[in-house]
Amino acid sequence: xxxxxxxxxxxxxxxxxxxxxxxxxxxxxxxxxxxxxxxxxxxxxxxxxxxxxxxxxxxxxxxxxxxxx
Amino acid sequence: xxxxxxxxxxxxxxxxxxxxxxxxxxxxxxxxxxxxxxxxxxxxxxxxxxxxxxxxxxxxxxxxxxxxxxxxxxxxxxxxxxxxxxxxxxxxxxxxxxxxxxxxxxxxxxxxxxxxxxxxxxxxxxxxxxxxxxxxxxxxxxxxxxxxxxxxxxxxxxxxxxxxxxxxxxxxxxxxxxxxxxxxxxxxxxxxxxxxxxxxxxxxxxxxxxxxxxxxxxxxxxxxxxxxxxxxxxxxxxxxxxxxxxxxxxxxxxxxxxxxxxxxxxxxxxxxxxxxxxxxxxxxxxxxxxxxxxxxxxxxxxxxxxxxxxxxxxxxxxxxxxxxxxxxxxxxxxxxxxxxxxxxxxxxxxxxxxxx
Numbered sequence: 005x006x007x008x009x010x011x012x013x014x015x016x017x018x019x020x021x022x023x024x025x026x027x028x029x030x031x032x033x034x035x036x037x038x039x040x041x042x043x044x045x046x047x048x049x050x051x052x053x054x055x056x057x058x059x060x061x062x063x064x065x066x067x068x069x070x071x072x073x
Numbered sequence: 074x075x076x077x078x079x080x081x082x083x084x085x086x087x088x089x090x091x092x093x094x095x096x097x098x099x100x101x102x103x104x105x106x107x108x109x110x111x112x113x114x115x116x117x118x119x120x121x122x123x124x125x126x127x128x129x130x131x132x133x134x135x136x137x138x139x140x141x142x143x144x145x146x147x148x149x150x151x152x153x154x155x156x157x158x159x160x161x162x163x164x165x166x167x168x169x170x171x172x173x174x175x176x177x178x179x180x181x182x183x184x185x186x187x188x189x190x191x192x193x194x195x196x197x198x199x200x201x202x203x204x205x206x207x208x209x210x211x212x213x214x215x216x217x218x219x220x221x222x223x224x225x226x227x228x229x230x231x232x233x234x235x236x237x238x239x240x241x242x243x244x245x246x247x248x249x250x251x252x253x254x255x256x257x258x259x260x261x262x263x264x265x266x267x268x269x270x271x272x273x274x275x276x277x278x279x280x281x282x283x284x285x286x287x288x289x290x291x292x293x294x295x296x297x298x299x300x301x302x303x304x305x306x307x308x309x310x311x312x313x314x315x316x317x318x319x320x321x322x323x324x325x326x327x328x329x330x331x332x333x334x335x336x337x338x339x340x341x342x343x344x345x346x347x348x349x350x351x352x353x354x355x356x357x358x359x360x361x362x363x364x365x366x367x368x369x370x371x372x373x374x375x376x377x378x379x380x381x382x383x384x385x386x387x388x389x390x391x392x393x394x395x396x397x398x399x400x401x402x403x404x405x406x407x408x409x410x411x412x413x414x415x416x417x418x419x420x421x422x423x424x425x426x427x428x429x
Contacts, residue, residue: 005405012397019390026383035376040384043377047367049360056356 079115082125089129093136097152101132104153108160121163131155165265316425325422336414343407350399358392361385 044050086105090098105128112118122128136152149157364385372378 005401008397009401012393016390016394019386019393023383023386023390026379026386028383030376030379030381030383033376033379035374035380039374039377040372040380043372044364044367044381047363047371049363049367052360052363 078119079109082119082122083109085125086128089125090132092133093152097136097150100150100153101156104156104160108156108163111160112164118163122159128159131159315428317428318419318423319426321422321424325418328418328422332414332418336411339410340407343402343410347399347402347407350395350402354392354395354397354399356392357388357395361388361390361392364388 083102083105087098087102090101093101109115109118132152132155135155138151362385364381368378368381368385372381
């Protein structure tokens with residue numbers, strides 16, 4: 005269990021480090037949040053995130069006792 | 074009984090000494106035969122010699138180290154010298170008490186008290202403690218070299234007796250017995266006493282080890298079929314758990330009444346972060362993977378691709394972390410809680426009582 009913890013943490017740190025380097029290089033070479041957001045519109049990940057947000061809203065509505073019937 | 078045991082000992086030893094050259098083997102067997110002939114009490118000698126296996130190992134060890142050649146100039150091969158030392162030790166020391174169980178086969182099953190050292194007529198050379206040469210000898214004790222010349226130690230006579238027939242060897246040794254004993258006794262007594270003490274300590278250690286040693290039947294059955302007969306016929310002591318666990322019923326009921334609700338509450342409390350970890354791990358992982366796939370279809374500029382790919386990798390990493398947290402909560406925390414409660418119940422609510 006202890007060795008597995010070490011392996012997982014190492015893997016996570018490597019992925020985060022690579023991701024951070026990629027994000028940094030991307031922003032330094034001219035990218036921006038707006039461009040990335042516009043690029044992701046209509047992509048599967050965008051659809052997926054929108055779907056998840058919809059499910060989350062339904063859950064909140066179902067748990068909220070003060071909503072008018 | 075005595076003749077049978079002697080014959081059995083010698084025949085077993087003859088088989089075990091087959092590693093020696095035939096000529097040397099015959100000389101060794103003649104030496105052992107001479108030992109038996111010279112012993113007043115064969116049972117005591119058998120007890121002191123322990124077993125044919127032990128003797129064969131000792132002789133073979135010396136034989137292999139010296140290759141049967143004479144080490145010193147007196148013409149006595151080292152292995153024969155070792156046999157003489159063994160015989161001297163066997164006949165000059167107190168008989169070793171039997172270390173076998175009642176139900177175990179033993180060569181020395183009766184007559185163990187018969188031998189008395191004071192009655193022995195066996196020739197004891199002036200370095201009578203040579204058989205226990207490994208034992209430390211006090212510095213102030215005169216050794217055999219101080220008190221006797223090599224010619225007078227009688228070892229050569231014993232060697233010659235070993236080469237003769239058993240009957241001849243007895244006759245040859247008979248004339249030189251008592252003077253040598255009279256000379257050797259005063260100088261060798263302190264050293265022999267020290268050696269005897271050490272030997273008794275060693276015997277006690279061996280006895281303790283044998284008493285604590287158990288060979289389970291499963292282990293004995295697992296021995297390979299070509300295991301030497303001595304090992305295969307080792308005593309099989311079945312280890313039996315002689316205690317029983319009996320529940321303290323009132324305490325057990327009380328513990329169950331308290332522990333079950335508390336454990337369930339703990340599981341519910343732990344299930345909340347477990348489920349949340351699973352949900353977060355799945356969502357983050359799926360988002361990261363989909364984002365990584367979208368990188369190559371949604372962007373045309375390398376800089377945008379790098380930012381999207383980096384964000385996806387970070388999401389995958391977080392998803393992986395949450396998934397591992399979920400596994401740890403299930404296998405470590407919840408299972409550990411249940412295991413701890415069960416162990417505590419077994420520890421508190423059960424007592425061990427001796428079996429009938």
